[in-house]
Amino acid sequence: MGVEICVEGLTKSFGHQVIWQDVSLTLPAGEVSVMLGPSGTGKSVFLKTLVGLLRPDRGSVTVAGRDITRLREHELYEVRKLFGVLFQDGALFGSMNLYDNIAFPLREHTRKPEGEIRRIVLEKMDMVGLIGAEGKLPGEISGGMRKRAGLARALVLDPEIILFDEPDSGLDPVRVAYLNQLIVDLNAQIDATFLIVTHDIASARQVPDNIGLLFRRELVMFGPREQLLTSEEPVVRQFLNGRMQGPIGMAEEKDAAQVEQELAQLGEHHGSGEHTGTPGSQDLPPRLLPGPGITRPPRWQAIARREAEPRRREVTGA
Numbered sequence: 001m002g003v004e005i006c007v008e009g010l011t012k013s014f015g016h017q018v019i020w021q022d023v024s025l026t027l028p029a030g031e032v033s034v035m036l037g038p039s040g041t042g043k044s045v046f047l048k049t050l051v052g053l054l055r056p057d058r059g060s061v062t063v064a065g066r067d068i069t070r071l072r073e074h075e076l077y078e079v080r081k082l083f084g085v086l087f088q089d090g091a092l093f094g095s096m097n098l099y100d101n102i103a104f105p106l107r108e109h110t111r112k113p114e115g116e117i118r119r120i121v122l123e124k125m126d127m128v129g130l131i132g133a134e135g136k137l138p139g140e141i142s143g144g145m146r147k148r149a150g151l152a153r154a155l156v157l158d159p160e161i162i163l164f165d166e167p168d169s170g171l172d173p174v175r176v177a178y179l180n181q182l183i184v185d186l187n188a189q190i191d192a193t194f195l196i197v198t199h200d201i202a203s204a205r206q207v208p209d210n211i212g213l214l215f216r217r218e219l220v221m222f223g224p225r226e227q228l229l230t231s232e233e234p235v236v237r238q239f240l241n242g243r244m245q246g247p248i249g250m251a252e253e254k255d256a257a258q259v260e261q262e263l264a265q266l267g268e269h270h271g272s273g274e275h276t277g278t279p280g281s282q283d284l285p286p287r288l289l290p291g292p293g294i295t296r297p298p299r300w301q302a303i304a305r306r307e308a309e310p311r312r313r314e315v316t317g318a
């Protein structure tokens with residue numbers, strides 16, 4: 001049923017460069033969370049810190065009751081088995097076929113016999129829709145298939161937590177839609193805790209239970225999808241609407257006077273396609289549901305209730 005990750009007061013710098021500071025959030029067990037943020041705000045550094053590949057300056061990351069920032073290397077090795085990580089390009093070995101790539105963690109970390117390994121590898125390849133491609137080399141398949149293969153490999157040790165580093169990068173919109181459906185289906189099937197770093201706002205709007213936003217070396221907000229998508233916080237709105245006007249600049253943050261002027265101008269241009277109404281009135285797309293035939297774990301009843309809530313508010317005008 002996945003495990004909760006509790007992050008408290010986390011700060012990371014490289015030399016004098018503070019990447020982010022005092023980040024606190026809880027990734028609820030079994031839920032899907034998305035981390036957004038402009039380029040270079042340290043989203044990948046955050047993922048690496050969660051899995052213990054980077055050590056923070058301060059703060060804690062509690063996974064299954066253990067603060068991984070304080071573990072020694074051999075203890076970390078054990079805790080890391082709870083994680084599956086999908087790196088941006090799938091991080092496959094170019095000289096190995098997909099079967100051997102996906103079998104790799106099982107051969108490295110377990111003493112399972114080859115027959116058992118075969119059963120697991122084929123089961124995971126089936127889950128991500130790759131049956132029949134066992135003998136292909138990573139160089140012979142599309143970027144979307146490489147991501148699926150990376151995902152199958154992340155699944156073989158039955159992780160409690162899966163971290164996705166920009167799973168949609170380099171994919172066309174149709175492939176992104178398929179991948180999003182696969183992520184939602186997998187989450188319902190294996191019920192692990194998912195954290196996805198992405199730039200794709202459309203995915204962030206539909207896929208997760210929770211959304212976080214990193215900006216100016218801080219976690220601006222982290223909370224239920226509905227809360228972020230209807231937030232009036234200027235940074236959150238600028239990012240989720242993908243517009244130039246607002247606190248986020250091309251290279252750095254803008255000065256306060258400029259932001260105020262831009263937002264005032266934007267306020268004069270209602271009807272430009274931007275959602276500028278009162279909190280809760282913004283377009284809230286429905287959450288992507290698991291496909292037909294996929295049994296949903298009990299927590300989906302709570303999701304369905306939450307999904308119904310804002311619409312009920314809209315209808316009643318509350």
Ligand SMILES: Nc1ncnc2c1ncn2[C@@H]1O[C@H](COP(=O)(O)OP(=O)(O)OP(=O)(O)O)[C@@H](O)[C@H]1O
Nearest residue numbers: 014019037038039040041042043044045046197199
């Ligand atoms: N090992 C490292 N040593 C020094 N600096 C690093 C290291 N890893 C990352 N950084 C710096 O940390 C900052 C954040 O990098 P990171 O890749 O986490 O950003 P990001 O938000 O994931 O960006 P993008 O969205 O463009 O992928 C960058 O300035 C980067 O140069």
